[in-house]
Amino acid sequence: MTQEEFSIKCPACEQGIIVISKTMYDLPDKDKMLILKFECDKCSFFKNDIIPLTTNMDSGVMTLEITNEADLKSKIYRSPMGKLEIPELELEVEPGPRADFYYTNVEGILLRFENAVSIYRNNLEEDDQQIVEIEKLQNDLKKAMKGKLKFTLIITDTQGGSYIIPQDKSKYTFEKLMKNDLE
């Protein structure tokens, strides 16, 4: 991993200085990925950009086991063609251009999901049968965010381009999809 930093004036508040950090990751399969992080020192301007520097993107199923807090920092890049699932939490993000789930870490995915679930919960009538189930899910999510619930994050990408950069490589598996599996 190599990293360099440079700065520009903030386009949002025009007062702060944005520090841009450029990080080059070497992926396990010898590919490279460039991550640009923009962060203003005065306002809340923050942006992550990711540029996969590779032409060799295998399609396949990526599986990451999350069993502790450190695993939550594993980085996730879901391409628009990738499907993201956490079966234990009934979370599913279908392929499609949902920028929220492009580039983040496991924690970021849980946070966005928790937010969506609590909005859903708050819109239910108080006598709704679903409340018990939803509150159990909210509890599980809280545990998951503290690293106290074991779960599995799966990305199925039939086109290639999605990545998981695990904190702990022993918890990550990649299964290449054969042409036949796609039909």
Ligand SMILES: [Zn+2]
């Ligand atoms: Zn700013």
